[in-house]
Amino acid sequence: MTEPAVIVDHVSKRFKLYKERNQTLKSAVMRRRKSVADEFWAVKDVSFEVPKGSTFGLIGRNGSGKSTLLKCLARILHPDEGSITMNGKAASLLEVGSGFHPELTGRENIYLNGSILGLAKKDITARLDEIIDFSGVGQFIDQPVKNYSSGMYVRLGFSVAIHVKPDILVVDEVLAVGDGAFKKKSREKFREFTNSGRTVILVTHSLAQVREMCDQVAWLNKGELQAVGPAKTVTKQYQEYLDAQDG
Amino acid sequence: MSYVKELAATRELLANLTIREVKGQYRRTFLGQLWSLINPLATMLVYTLVFLFLLRFEPPPGDPSGVEGYPLWLMCAMLPWTFFTRVVNGGLTSVVSNANLIKKVYFPRMHLPLAVMASTAVTWSLELSVLAIVLMLFGAMPIPFIPVIIVFMALLALFAVGLAMMLAILNVHFRDTQHFTGIVLQMWMFLTPIIYPLEFVERRAEQVGQWVLDLYRLNPMERFVAVFRNLLYDNRLPAWDDSIYCLAAALIVFLLGYLTFSRNEKRLAELL
Incomplete structure (x- = not known):
């Protein structure tokens, strides 16, 4: 055992x-x-x-x-x-996208949210493409997240969390x-x-x-x-x- | 000590929270970061108008720098003061305004007031740099004092954030704290020789009694203001007693704030 x-x-x-x-x-x-x-x-x-x-x-x-x-x-x-x-x-995912700052872009929020979930900057950079790709947010990644649809918002949040790999x-x-x-x-x-x-x-x-x-x-x-x-x-x-x- | 380790291990979070504060603050404003310079300029104009033209007060020239002028003399003390109030106000509300985050994710909560301190310090450094350039145009030479200035900036930051952390915990229990603090800070400013010189108080103390001055000088901000004016306006090293007073005040207040915050932070999620 x-x-x-x-x-x-x-x-x-x-x-x-x-x-x-x-x-x-x-x-x-x-x-x-x-x-x-x-x-x-x-x-x-x-x-x-x-x-x-x-x-x-x-x-x-x-x-x-x-x-x-x-x-x-x-x-x-x-x-x-x-x-x-x-x-x-350990990392927790109780609500997706908590800690997103509405005025910051999707990309900036990936770094912010990733570090809240305990991920180092270099690890985020390494997984950045994967995270963006998985979220399916595509070209909107450099837009402020307040312009996102609610679906895009949660998908990006989920994508960050699942890529933390705790x-x-x-x-x-x-x-x-x-x-x-x-x-x-x-x-x-x-x-x-x-x-x-x-x-x-x-x-x-x-x-x-x-x-x-x-x-x-x-x-x-x-x-x-x-x-x-x-x-x-x-x-x-x-x-x-x-x-x-x-x- | 394990809490210190945890804070250190998550220092990238602190950096990111700071960036969030700095970048988020002036997004969607036409003037952007310039706003952080416009605000102190406006304050300067108001007080200069009142003191220079209405009250006809001229501060003594810097010794030994020889710089003259009420606006410069004022700003050397006003910029540290506005930094202090911004950290206290921002830090004390940082826990309540991030309630959503605290209830959903675990991270060392102390990063919230610390990020307010760090982001305000960024703005402050910018303001001080501009002031230093202007001072140099008027004949002062603050450059050799930069290392000492940085030390005292760090001490004032510790003092401010220590106070902010204590108040942040109190604010979770009693939301009155944030309103009350606003009033106290306003009174505190007028009880500190920022817009008027210490000589005003000294002169009055000669008439009323020495105890007035002694009481007045218990205020740690009085010492900080004196130190920054020595370094920036006069271009000389601050007095020993002022320096030690600042050091002691910063360390004691920060330690108290740290202990208060770290002991209470586990229960924040259920109290909010």
């Missing part, structure tokens, strides 16, 4: 639900700095391991805590308890960008990605997509881990659960 790519060890994440939050100085003084808050555990004591080179899916209903867990994996949020160990360089990629339902042809292209890119020994962790609502792409799946329900294992078994359990709920 090789070393796992990601170890999630008893991770919990708590949110404070502010009934009355002290966002202004006045309210803080009036209430003597006491915000009124309820606690809410979005993720409770979740542990699993993600094997290297696999595509790992997180599934669950709305509000199950899967997005919170994904944000913890992307290091945007920090777990209140437990720890997450990443063996390798050891571990954390993705949030972004496969649903672009038209049919672009979707097919990006799916192939993902396959290429995992075939080269890299790991993908993704959150999605589409069970069909999970069955097609994932090797391993973790199912979360109300913040707790319901099941983890091979995609086939877990999606089947989840499907049965969904049918029972609806029926």
Whole structure:
């Protein structure tokens, strides 16, 4: 058994639900700095391991805590308890094109976005043609991105992110960008990605997509881990659960 | 220390964020980067009009440079001050205005205020270069002092960004901070001898009592302004006590800002 790519060890994440939050100085003084808050555990004591080179899916209903867990994996949020160990360089793709500056050109934004995602300048230069080519933005690459259509915008964002080539990629339902042809292209890119020994962790609502792409799946329900294992078994359990709920 | 390492490892991001600020700022303006020179020129005109013509105030000539003129004397202190306020204002809002980025991607958040500092420093250097050329046309010789000027520019940058980082965290909790800071900075400017000389305060202190001057000179910006005026207008090395005061203020404030920011940055995504 090789070393796992990601170890999630008893991770919990708590949110404070502010009934009355002290966002202004006045309210803080009036209430003597006491915000009124309820606690809410979005993720409770979740542990699993993600094997290297696999595509790992997180599934669950709305509000199950899967997005919170994904944000913890992307290091945007920090777990209140437990720890997450990443063996390798990780990059996250929670929203395409975040960090684009509307007044800068597509080319300038590739460099900006690439470095936000942790890519060195020389690596971006080396992959520049590939990125532009894959995005299909073509001659518009030297135009400010505010003139882009929304499709071009997300395609360029996606193209930058997929070319970062981290050891571990954390993705949030972004496969649903672009038209049919672009979707097919990006799916192939993902396959290429995992075939080269890299790991993908993704959150999605589409069970069909999970069955097609994932090797391993973790199912979360109300913040707790319901099941983890091979995609086939877990999606089947989840499907049965969904049918029972609806029926 | 691991946070310093992380910052160093992602320094290219800092460079790119700085370029974003510099390039993005004047895009689609007819005058482009020239705007960064027009703004200080306008301020200079206003104060010159008031002080030279209405109040009939003439600053002493530079010692030993021999340069004369209120506009030059003013700008030697005004440019460091505007740099300071731009970094504080820009840095303090940098976290809130990039909320979208913070909620979607991980990167060391300190690069945001640092990029504001770096991009403002680019503009500032440009302004100071123009000022240096004008000073030379009027007979001053600031060139030999360039290494010292750069050292004090760096110290003022640390001082400003340290303050900005503390305020940036406070601004996440209380959005009042940005409005409040605007007022404080305005008062602060008039409590610093930028548009009038320190002698005004000294003269008043003789009548009221020495404590007025002592209190007045606690302000680190007073020391910075004096140092820049020594270097640019007078063309001499700053006094030791002023230099040490600047150094200490810069290091203490930056360290406090650094600690405040690095301790709170993990929770920024959920607080925004």
